[in-house]
Each structure stands twice: as structure tokens, then as C-alpha cells.
Amino acid sequence: MAKDELAGAIAGLDQEKVLSLVKERLQAGVKPMELIGNLQEGMARVGDLFEEGEFFLSELILCGEIMKEAMGLLEPELAAGDRQYRGTIVIGTVKGDIHDLGKNIVVMLLRGAGYKVIDLGVDVAPEKFVQSARENETPLVAMSMLLTSAMGTMKECVQAIKESGLNTRVLIGGPIIDDKVMQFSGADYGSTIASDATKIAEKVFKTA
Amino acid sequence: MSKELTFKNLPPAVCVPWEVKAKELGEIKGDAALIKKEWENLDLMGYLYIWNWVQR
């Protein structure tokens, strides 16, 4: 169980409690960044619960909604420059594929974990990944894919990053990722589980 | 938000119920069953067209 009450309320998906605790603490003068830290702790717990098979997509999506509302209360209180990120990650669903529900969950978890996430959307071409990685100087690009038929473009996307000369790692994810796909694509990391994204990001950003 | 609905709780296959149409037509001079059958057939086509955009 999470130590902090607010973190616990997020992990318990208790919307009312989350919102009232955020309001209460803001009034008591707690710094918004500290509250964001609490929310992130709860979110990380939710990611773990999903991975352990305790939580399902319905719960992840509800959690995302609660986070959104809580952030809505916090954002006006944040002074410019207040917001600190653990780093920037570029993400998108590869060209030829438009499934984005899984990717959106990954985005939510990464944001929840304190990263700035540049979401390029769906049907993203190799050049677009490279361009965004360059502009944002990110050490990690994440790609999502559900269709087996998008495997070819997935590989092109990975290769484009590799050949760009950028010092950027590539994480691929989706339900059909396995050893064969990993080998074929040449990606650095791969997973079928959304919450792995935060773990892999942690690894990458530690060494970055 | 909610517009006034023309009908409530219509069953499948029906856009405009025959009973409603029959009332509007008043006295039917010939074979009412034939008119009803053909009304319902085209009504069904309308129904399937409408639902085709949702059942996909």
C-alpha cells in the first residue's frame, strides 16, 4: 500500500478523495509539485497492479481520468518553470497502424511517472520519429504496433532512428512483440506490457 | 440536448410503425394486408440502412 494518503487514493481509484485531498493540501499551502509527486506515486502503483493482473484496462482508464481532473486543479497553481520533468520521451503508433488505445495508456503512465511525453499520434512515418527525437533531444523513442502487417514499417522506423546518428534508444510495444519481432526490428527494448515503459524509461534515463 | 423523439421503444425492423401509418391512411379501400406487407418491407430496408452505420 502507498504510504501517502493521496497516493493511496489514486491507487484505490477513489476519485472524490483524490480531488478533495488535492484541494485541501493546496489550501494548506503544500507545493503543487509535491502533490504531483504524490499523484505519480499512486499512478506507479496502479501500473504495478495492472502488470500483476490485479487491475484491468477499465481501471487504467479510470485512473487516467482521475489524474486528468487532479492535474486540472494543479496546473493553474503551477508557476511557469515550476514543472520539472524527469526527461522527454517521444512516442507514436507506427505508419500503417492506427490502433492507439494501448499507446494512449503508455502515454498516461509515462506522464504519470513524471516524463514529458511528445505524442506523435498514429500512422507515424520514420522521418517524423527522427525529426521529433532530434528536436527534443530525447534519449528514448517509444513505438506502438498492433498489426502484424505494420512490422515492416516498424522496422523502418527503428532503423531510421538508428541511422540518424542520434544517441536515442528505441522501445517497441504492443501485443505481438516477441523475440522474433525484437530480432527483426532491431529495437533496443520491447514489451507487451504498458507499465514496462516506465521501468525501461527509468533505466534509460539513469544512464542518459 | 435531447430532441423530442417521434417514437418510443420501437422494435427491430421498424422505422415508422405500420399502425401509425395505417391510422394516417384512414380507410383502406383494397387489400390492406398487401399494403402493410410492402410498407413493412421498405421500412425494414430503412431500418437496416440506419443500423448499418452502427453495427460495424
Added chain:
Amino acid sequence: MAEKTSLFEERKKRYQAAMNLEKPDRVPIRLNFSGEFITKVAGYTFQETYYDWQKNNDATRKMLEKISDLEMVIGGANLWWAALHDAVGAKYLRFAGRDLDAETMFQYVEEPYMLPEDYDDFIENPTEWIATTYLPRIHTELAEPGSYRATAGLIKGAFGLAQQLGSGAEAMASYQRDFGVVPTITGISKAPFDTLADTLRGLSGIMLDLYQRPEKVKKALEVLVPHNIFYGMATAQGDTDFPVFMPLHRGAYPFMKMEQWVEFYWPSLKQVVEGLWSNGKRTMFYAENIWTPYLEKIAELPEKSIIFHVDQTDMEKAHQVLGGRFCLSGNVPNSLLAFGKPEEVKEYVKRLLDKYARDGGFILDAGAVILDDAKEENIRALIEAGLEYGVY
């Protein structure tokens, strides 16, 4: 001609025997090809078959000429005619050659096109709500009901669909006549939850509804049950020789936790399957992705009322729990068809059939819809293996 007729009868008999849990002469081979695969084999561009319905229907014919021993087809290549969607101004679809490259698969833009506040009207009269609120919302041509554009759009849409269905039926009859192939399915329907989740509320919408307005969701599902039974029968034009297609989308693991699945997904789906079955109509229970946790519940359905299709569901468990009760199909991995070698495909099929088809009640198919990544030689290998190892 007579030869094709007897081929048709032979295949139909084989298919039906398997669905009835009997042992036919050999395992039937049913391959669920996407329009894109068929288009590729036929040598057309995606844009050509999405837009030109003649070519769309011709593509299947070309495939049947090129790949021998195909026993079943669904119809022309694609499900959706792009031109019809242009005529009504469909916001939610993007097509090759229009807003996508000519060789890109179509794209669906998922949004909550039905809003939370629409539930009440939907529940009171879904047909009217779809016609008066939903269609103008998702079709730009219909945006101003009563206007010239909207009136023309409605007329063109209705004509377009009639034209599409008419030419599709003609094409199907010609495949049957010239190649002796049987229809994989007749008619289509959905789990009520999927009707609500796919085109209406979208995934995030429906998932939040489970928490924020569960009673409305349940009421809407209840309202949908008779419509979905009817839709399956009507689109099959009353046929009961072949199963109705039911692609099951949002009931897979891990969309919902068990309690939610039991409360929201299952009851209305069960009613639809049972309703169809009471009309003599079997359901092709196309369980996309993973359904392992729900097998025991599915076993509650009337014996033989479904063909349980295995995608990523644990095959061993599906066989254990559902075998002997329902015909099983699927399981050949799509990644194998895309990346494997023909020998590997044959080897896989052999093992699959040895293990799970021995007692009959089995249909050979890929796990998921076969996309254009599948190699033609692997499809041939799959068929060969079926012909060779599938004999009883």
C-alpha cells in the same frame, strides 16, 4: 458446372459436419482474409479495390484463380466501399488514395461519437436517435438535416449501400458457381457491448461509463439485445446453413475485470447468441485476442450454438473446456504466416491438428484476420497441410 455444384455440396457438408461436432472426411479449411490480402494477391492497389467495387469483387475471383483449394470465402475483398463513405462524408474513415497513400490500409478514427447525454434518447429509441442525431454527427454531408446537401447525401448513401450489397450478392453467387466455394458466414452481428463501445462510445467512453453511469450502460445493452439478434438474422437474409459472423472486440482480456465482464459484457452477449440459436442460427464466436479467463462462462452457451474461434486464447485450455461442446477454429499464428517458412507453417498445422482436431469439431484457420503481410506461399502451405494432415 455440375462438377462445381458437387464441390459446393461436398464443402458445405464438410463445414456443417465440423460445426455439428462430427468428423467430416477431413478438417475444413476456412481462411479469414482481409481485403488488403486479397487485393495484394489480385495485383490491385488498395485504392483500386476500396473505390472501384467491380475491382473489389473481381479481386476475390482473381485470388480464387490463383490459390487453388480455397473452400470458403466471405465475399468481395473489402467490407467498406470508400465511395459510399465519401457520398455521406464519413468523418471516421480515411482511405488509401484520398487522404492516405494509395497503398496504405484504411484508417478508422475512434472518438466518442455518442456522448454521455445521448444515453436517454438512445435507450428510448435507438433507431431514431441514430437517424436524427448520430448520422448527422458522423457524416459531414448530413450535418444540416433538411438542407440540400443533407438530402442528397441521404439519397446517395441509401442507393450506394443497395448497389454495394446487390453487386456483392451477385459476386458471391458467381464465386459459388465458378469455384464451388461456400460462404464462410452469412450475416453479421455484434455483442451489444461492442456495438456500444466500438462505433458509439469508444473505449475510454465506455470504460468510464462503467463507473460513472453503469445503470445507463446496462439499460442500453438490454435495449440492444433484440436489435442485435434481428440484425444477425436480417443480414443473413434468414439463412441458417452458415454461421453469423460475430467479431468480438472489447470483451477480451484484459479489458475488464471479471466482475465487470460478468456484469456488463456477458449477459447481453449470451442473450444474443441464444436468441440467434433459437432461430436456428449459429454464431461464429470470433474471440479476438485473449479469452482464456472466460472459457468457463462461455461453456454455458447451448451446445453447438457457436464455433469458438481461438486467436491468442490458450488453445489447450479452450480444447479442455469447450472441446466436445462447440466446434473450435483458428490458432495458427499470423506472425508465422507473415514471417515463418512454409515448412514451419506445415509443421505447426500438423501439430495443431494432431492435438486438437482428432475428435472432429475443428476448423483450420489463422488466429486473427489475415492481413497483407501473410506470404502467399505460407497460405499455400497451410492449405496443403490441411489437405494432408486433416484427413480423418
